[in-house]
Amino acid sequence: MIPYTHPRYESLKKREKLADGYRDGFTVLEGLIAHGRGEAFNYLLGETTVPPAREAIKAGAALLFLAEAPVISVNGNTAALCPEVMVELSKALKAKLEVNLFYRNDDRVERIKRKLLECGADEILTEYSADIPGINSERRKVSREGIYSGDVVLVAIEDGDRTEALVRQGKGVIAIDLNPLSRTARKATITIVDDVIRVMPALTEEVKHFSNRNEAMRVLRSYNRDRNLQEVLNYIIKFLTGTLSR
Ligand code: ATP
Numbered sequence: 001m002i003p004y005t006h007p008r009y010e011s012l013k014k015r016e017k018l019a020d021g022y023r024d025g026f027t028v029l030e031g032l033i034a035h036g037r038g039e040a041f042n043y044l045l046g047e048t049t050v051p052p053a054r055e056a057i058k059a060g061a062a063l064l065f066l067a068e069a070p071v072i073s074v075n076g077n078t079a080a081l082c083p084e085v086m087v088e089l090s091k092a093l094k095a096k097l098e099v100n101l102f103y104r105n106d107d108r109v110e111r112i113k114r115k116l117l118e119c120g121a122d123e124i125l126t127e128y129s130a131d132i133p134g135i136n137s138e139r140r141k142v143s144r145e146g147i148y149s150g151d152v153v154l155v156a157i158e159d160g161d162r163t164e165a166l167v168r169q170g171k172g173v174i175a176i177d178l179n180p181l182s183r184t185a186r187k188a189t190i191t192i193v194d195d196v197i198r199v200m201p202a203l204t205e206e207v208k209h210f211s212n213r214n215e216a217m218r219v220l221r222s223y224n225r226d227r228n229l230q231e232v233l234n235y236i237i238k239f240l241t242g243t244l245s246r
Pocket of ligand 1 (some may be wrong): 032034035036037038039041156157158159160161176177180181182183184185194195196197
């Protein structure tokens with residue numbers, strides 16, 4: 001039991017969720033390592049949503065709002081960290097939820113599906129009848145009704161190969177990734193450099209605020225991925241420069 005007053009409470013809670021996810025069979029050991037890389041970048045961002053991330057969240061919400069067939073891709077880490085809010089977002093958008101795993105096996109897929117259904121989801125896509133060209137891993141297999149035919153895909157804690165392949169297929173890809181230098185961050189249509197746990201509720205709120213397409217298009221036009229990533233890096237530099245003198 002982590003005491004609420006512990007200075008690293010939030011961070012330790014996340015580790016606990018992922019360790020539980022591992023014990024419950026959603027998360028793999030490799031996913032725990034990927035979380036560690038994320039934690040390091042989270043530290044460098046001051047463990048907060050920096051203004052460029054806030055701007056990217058708005059742009060991501062706009063793209064999701066404008067989508068005809070949005071899909072939320074769920075993996076072992078996101079299923080352990082924030083299943084409830086992913087279901088809430090899918091309902092707000094009428095988006096499909098698809099379980100898509102790098103280290104896929106039927107048991108993990110089934111466990112994650114069950115978790116999302118317990119959180120209130122109506123339907124989870126787990127049939128993998130289509131292939132995304134240009135990917136060698138198991139992640140090339142996707143649902144025909146979901147990622148394969150979707151026009152906008154939300155991914156988090158993703159690898160660069162699939163992001164790149166989805167973009168090549170003409171899809172809008174919104175990536176949540178704490179590492180502004182990753183291939184995913186540099187290839188997605190919109191990159192939100194922030195912790196998925198902070199992003200999901202904010203994204204859900206933003207999506208609910210949009211009421212007309214013109215407003216969403218205006219937000220999208222003002223977003224520029226590379227400029228946004230540079231602004232995030234500037235925040236990291238500023239944070240590092242000031243840290244020891246604080
Ligand atoms: P790429 O192939 O895009 O260069 P990678 O090889 O780093 O990325 P993975 O090993 O799959 O890809 O790592 C997943 C990414 O997810 C890492 O960049 C990590 O910073 C990020 N990440 C980990 N935990 C979180 C989290 N809680 N929220 C957002 N991003 C996270």
